[in-house]
Amino acid sequence: MTREASPRYPDSVLHDARALTAQAIFEAGLKGDELALEIFRRMGVYLGIGLANLINILNPEMIVIGGGVAQRLAVLNPSRVTRLVLVNSVGLDECPGKDVRAVQRGTARFAFAVSRGVLGAAPLLRRVLEGSVSDPARMPPRLVARYLAPYVGADGVSHLLTLARALRSEDVEHLDLATVTAPTQIVWGERDPWFDSGLPERLQSAIPGSQLIRLAGVSRLVPEEAADTLSRILLEWAATVEAPESDTIEA
Numbered sequence: 629m630t631r632e633a634s635p636r637y638p639d640s641v642l643h644d645a646r647a648l649t650a651q652a653i654f655e656a657g658l659k660g661d662e663l664a665l666e667i668f669r670r671m672g673v674y675l676g677i678g679l680a681n682l683i684n685i686l687n688p689e690m691i692v693i694g695g696g697v698a699q700r701l702a703v704l705n706p707s708r709v710t711r712l713v714l715v716n717s718v719g720l721d722e723c724p725g726k727d728v729r730a731v732q733r734g735t736a737r738f739a740f741a742v743s744r745g746v747l748g749a750a751p752l753l754r755r756v757l758e759g760s761v762s763d764p765a766r767m768p769p770r771l772v773a774r775y776l777a778p779y780v781g782a783d784g785v786s787h788l789l790t791l792a793r794a795l796r797s798e799d800v801e802h803l804d805l806a807t808v809t810a811p812t813q814i815v816w817g818e819r820d821p822w823f824d825s826g827l828p829e830r831l832q833s834a835i836p837g838s839q840l841i842r843l844a845g846v847s848r849l850v851p852e853e854a855a856d857t858l859s860r861i862l863l864e865w866a867a868t869v870e871a872p873e874s875d876t877i878e879a
């Protein structure tokens with residue numbers, strides 16, 4: 629997208645960037661670079677179209693965008709964030725998580741062999757998916773297939789490598805979370821094997837006034853294992869931010 633639009637903005641500092649990373653585009657945008665701002669506008673349009681389609685199909689009561697992207701936005705552009713939700717999210721020095729690191733190592737090591745196979749990157753991801761739920765019944769073959777769909781075929785590994793390279797520790801490690809002003813909810817599946825067990829408490833300590841809710845018996849993929857519980861938590865919290873600082877819920 630950046631390369632496609634760049635000829636129209638010959639004075640952009642991104643032409644001199646050593647790598648067209650999300651970090652470089654974000655920092656250029658903060659300085660008013662017109663090409664970077666055009667990329668932001670396009671991404672906003674595409675995100676809006678995608679969310680609008682989901683709303684038309686599923687009629688959700690709310691849309692939640694969380695994780696490292698939301699953390700950066702909450703720190704660097706707080707006026708755009710009214711509330712922050714982190715569900716088993718990367719944060720601090722835990723980016724990427726062990727699951728993504730496992731995929732990165734496996735993809736780099738077996739990229740040639742896997743790319744020649746019919747299933748593409750599927751074998752690399754299956755183990756991670758099955759390890760991200762506490763109950764194997766919650767990751768049936770049809771759900772595994774849905775997650776693997778974008779990575780099937782000869783181009784699957786290439787797509788996966790591109791996504792894996794986009795996750796960098798410096799994107800969140802040096803964020804000053806103490807400056808977050810948006811009310812923040814941290815929801816954490818206690819059986820997540822991919823992050824340090826103390827990360828949710830560290831995030832809570834780093835973000836002023838944040839609330840932590842732990843879900844007992846739930847692993848990394850909270851929406852797959854405790855969808856109703858997560859929806860109830862978010863809807864109740866959206867109505868009011870006055871809640872106990874920490875709690876444990878059986879899901």
